Amino acid sequence: MKSAVETLNPTRVRLTVEVPFEELKPSLDAAYKKINQQVTVKGFRKGKIPARIIDQRFGRGAVLEEAVNEALPKFYTDAVNEGELKVLGQPEVDIKELKDGELLSFTAEVDVRPALEIPDYSGIEVEVDAIEVTDEDVDKAVDELRERFASTTPVERAAQEGDVVTLDLEAKVDGEVLQDGVASGVSYTIGSGELLDGIDDAVTGLEAGGEATFTSELKGGSAAGKEAEVTVKVTQVASRELPELDDEFAQLASEFDTLEELRDDSRRRLRNTKEYDQATQAQERVLDKLLELVEVPVPEKLLEDEIGTRKHNLEHHQLAQMGLDLAKYLEIQGKSEEEFETETREAAVKGIKTQFVLDELVTQEKLNVNQEELTEHLMRRAASSGMSPDQFAQAVVEGNQVPMLVGEVARGKALAAVVQAATVKDTNGEVVDLSDEEEEAEEAAAEGGETAEAASETAETAEEKSEEKSEG
Missing domain, CATH: 3.30.70.1050 (Trigger factor ribosome-binding domain)
Structure with a gap:
């Protein structure tokens, strides 16, 4: 031949x-x-x-x-x-x-796949938000914990903001009661905004046994997005009482003996969260700089497949679970169809370019994935999917997805290497040392957010399908 x-x-x-x-x-x-x-x-x-x-x-x-x-x-x-x-x-x-x-x-x-030239990336410089944990931040965190330990006491008076009311609801559209529009014994905190628009005004001032009717756009269910006439009946009014902020509360809500120890722990946790967010921000901005350095042609057919995959996942998985269609989603987001198409295409292009560049870096830097790294990544993916590690591993093997997982981990390591080589400063002009966050950066990259995976497994899937077709 x-x-x-x-x-x-x-x-x-x-x-x-x-x-x-x-x-x-x-x-x-x-x-x-x-x-x-x-x-x-x-x-x-x-x-x-x-x-x-x-x-x-x-x-x-x-x-x-x-x-x-x-x-x-x-x-x-x-x-x-x-x-x-x-x-x-x-x-x-x-x-x-x-x-x-x-x-x-x-x-x-x-x-x-296009042949890529990856230039020296050690000169990349980016700026990230400075880390600052204020007393107000700690106060807010402690107050949120305090809210979780609030108690309720039934009262015989009109409902007011902050009260917990028990409600019976009935929704009608065009005069017909919806099959899924009736609910009883719903607990709702007035002012939380967790139910329908207009319900706060409707129930405020009602005592137990009181009823009101209001009009609201339904957020989910069979008539999502439609205007409904909602009748609400208050069956109980209860006041919420927050525990005193003292050492006794610290002992109730945590493993600490004093309120001061609890506040110190909250401050530490907040700082850890901000450090992780800072590392993720550095990762995203370094990636953007890296993509600017490399000319990456994108195959048109691959791009169209990626755009189609993104649209399908959004419409048939994410939006379907929320009871929304694309038109309603765009209305909520305040976007036109043209803006949505443009944003989807731009995200798909970035995703494909990211995968190409990081895969090339894996080869250039001779990065390997060992069994321990793969196992750790599999455990994280299993946790995020809601499956047990054994179930997830079985699904991965049966779906021939092991190479995909290896690719995710390798690309995470490639991006982490670029971040470590870059100069990262915060908004105060201080150089940020991300060495302690290197493992977290690799994890975030490997988990496939809009950074390392950015999005695109389409190229990988296309290669696998091509190989299967060729071999069979």
Whole structure:
């Protein structure tokens, strides 16, 4: 077999392949055998029909077609490997010549990963928010904890802001009670904004047994987005009482003996959170700078697939769970369809470029993923998915997703290496040492946010599908 590679553009090539006819013999034998099992010829036992009889009865062309279809994936894969190509997606194959007993010639056009030049990135400089934990921050954290330990006491008076009321609700649209629009015994804190718009005004001033009707747009359910007439009945009013902020509260709400110890722990936790946020911010800004340094052509077909995947996931998974459609989502976000399309395309482009660049860095820096790193990443992914590690691992293996997980971890390590090489300063002009946050940065990158994974497993999936198709 002979093959040649012609570069059509930075992300697409044309393979020209010539196969001597003798290399088709195994596929021809397989074609005769397959046809033998499918047809019946009088005078011959099934599976024992001579090749010349098959040629006479069904035509040599049918045999050749079957043989070529069986052989093409192997010849294509051999040509890809010979050309050391990193292909994306399925090829467009065109049979140029098929001479019985002489030659098979075909071309295959396919998208490929572009060759990238990664320049020296050690000069990257970014600015991040300075870390500051104020007394007000600590007060807010302690107050939130205090809210969790509030007690309620039923009262015989009109409901007011901050009270916890027990409600019965009934929603009508166009005069008809909705099947999923009736609820009883709903607990609601007036002023929390956790239920329907307008409910605070409706129940404020009502005593137990009081009723009110108001109009509100439904946020979920079968009539999400529609205006409904809602009747609300208050069955109980209870006042909320917050515990005193003292040592006794600290002992109730934590493992600490004093309020001061509790406040110190809250300050430490807040600082840790801000340090993590700062590391993530540094990671995102370093990535943006890195992408500015590298020219990354994006295959158009891959981009369209990525945009389609993002839209599908948003509409059929995220929005469906919230009972929203795309039109309602855009209305809530205050975006036009054109703005949504532009933002989705930009995010998809960034995702693909990010994956290409970080994968190239993995190769350039010779980064490897060991079993411990892979196991730790698998544990984190399992926790975020709500599955047990064993269940998640089984799903990964059955779905042939191990290479994808390895890629996530490797890209996380690549981005962490770039962050460590960069100069990061806070808004006070102080150099930020992210060495302590390096592991967290790798985790955040590997978990696939809008940074290291940015988004795109499409390229990887396309390669896997291409390999499967070629091999099978």
